[in-house]
Amino acid sequence: MGKVQTCIVVCLLVLSAHLPAQSTATWLPKNPLYFEQGFSPLNTNKLVAHMGSLTIKPGGNQLFDPNILNVNLSTSFQFTGPITWSNHWQTGLPIYENQATFFTLYAVSTVKGVTQVNPLYQSDGSQPLRIENGNLNVSLFTAELYLVSDQDWWRYQPGGQYTLTNGTFGGFQVAVANNGGGYWPGNGTLVPVNNNDPTATTPFLSSGTSTPPQPVPFGEPTNTVSYLLSILDNESFSITQAYGTQIARVARAQLTIANAASNTSYGVQVVFNNRYNNPYFSLHLDGLSNLYSIPYTLHFNGQDVVGGSPIGWLGLLEGTHTKDIQVTKVDSIKADMAPAGIYSDTITINITPIDTI
Template sequence: MKNKVILLILCGCAMSYLLFAQVTATWNPADTLQFGPAPSPMDTNKFAVHIGTLTFTVQGNQLFDPNILHIDFDSGFTFYGPMSWSNDNSGNPVYSDQSSNFHLVAVSILKGIPEVKNLDQGDGASPIRSDSGNFNTRELVVDLYILGYQDWIRYQPGALYTLTQGSLNTFRVGVAANGSGYDNSGYQIPVEGFGMGDVQFLKPGNSFTNPVPYGPPNNQVEYLFSIIINQQNFTISDAYYPDKAEVASLALTLNNSESSLPYTFQIVFTNQTKSQNFSLHLDDPTLLKVIPYVLEFNNQHVYGNQAINWSVSGDQQHVEKVFVTSIDSVTAENAVAGSYTDTITVEIIPPDTI
């Protein structure tokens, strides 16, 4: 009799291990956290943020009562940020900072039947679906969302919403051994990359300690401006009208820009005397000898202290050359011999969108 009892226990352990090996899961957290209108099959009038996707892989079509196990997270949340309940005289929404409530839900489709299930059970485990018995599927894909009770039209596009109540740290995954339910015959299953340990809800680098935007994050456009001296010294005769002498290049690099949008910068050239016209000055300060010239940039005649538009687009380096031209040959050839120079300050003014 004693041998039979031991044999029965060993068989039970072997059977449990076999079932354990039949169901595994993977968790893919969302790359970024951002609010927006809830997608179907949720109420598409509501406001939601996608947390990630949990995928069950089943061998043998035996899947009973999958559950999210409560380890370190809340099912209710409060966010604080701009909301509108009325319009002004022009019909535009009037926003003010307010608190609004959200809850954690699981969204799945099983055999063509969608379900949005609240993960709010207080006994340590929340069923992902309401179905009973064997799900009889080889795969079940479940998306987790924080779903709001208010309509998305109440919130301000581009605004930030700060979590003031609730936390979302870790969870585990469990299934039932048979149709009696997880509470009566449940066991944990491994999640790829986490094994039997606690699964982090959020991707490394994401955190609800940072405000969550409504819509894609507004990455600030950045620019880098530099002057490349190609030919600091040049022969004056190379710039006799109509020839041109290249003296420098301006380099402008954009980052985080919208590739389809032009960004118009203003470039201002200023000489030491702050005059509209430019001249080369003899290095000997006792002799007030000058040779007038014209500065060209971006196919335009440059006037001192007057802005020239430079439109660029795309995250790349944009280069435009600067030329000296229109030197009068008679004036230059009758000038006092020596070195002639001019100092030009270049200022860049970014558009208001940067």
């Protein structure tokens, strides 16, 4: 009789550091992105897209010259898509052709009842979010960032798709002046964004890429619910822990639901399969099907798993949900007779969304 074992080792190193009290910032990128007709205090004749919200919390109530440093963030952006310059002579409807137009980033902020709409197009790498000098004297400062077109909004096609063809939304840093003398290298302090190192570059887009993953539409898109399944904490286990009716956890399924409607319940069907599409599962010596095998049963969401048969995971709201994946009903006689070695099985897990419940 040999000793049966499984062995997976995961090492995790966590480093932490204490930071002294200082100004901090939060960047919340808008997702999904879409264009719409401008609204006050922006130019109502232009096409705009809300890119995100930047909030700065001073260490005290002293805040001088908040700036975005465009590390690899452009000051001008070109989008290509359907544009009209004339109407059809018979129908009177707009004639659209794919052309490039330009957009500029603007920062909109209100301090003590005074709203400013400032273009971020300076070429020296430092973009002031406000133009007044001196201490803003606020406990919290928020700037909303928007793309604003150089052409009137009605030249763009409702429902049209616009692709970034020049410029980059890479990333930026945030800095403030040390005093009322204005921000300039030597009189500035970098501010940590989203709890990262102050010198780190913050991605401008939620995707972390330098261009939008998809063309940006004119008009708010219909929310498409997304489902992301991840397998966490893949663990080794002692074979004796799953003898008979005993249950051993071997992994955890994490399901993230995004873009869901509020107060709406969702669900998925979860299907487990081995490499041979067999309804029953076995651990194999060295993972090879032609070597010694030990039957076992997968257990998920309170049910024994039959390979290829769906198990419902229901009653889910937007957010992240987890459930254990377990092993049970290991054949102890087969296990006690097994040659020594590493026994494993490979399982594929698929999910299929169910209509809202």
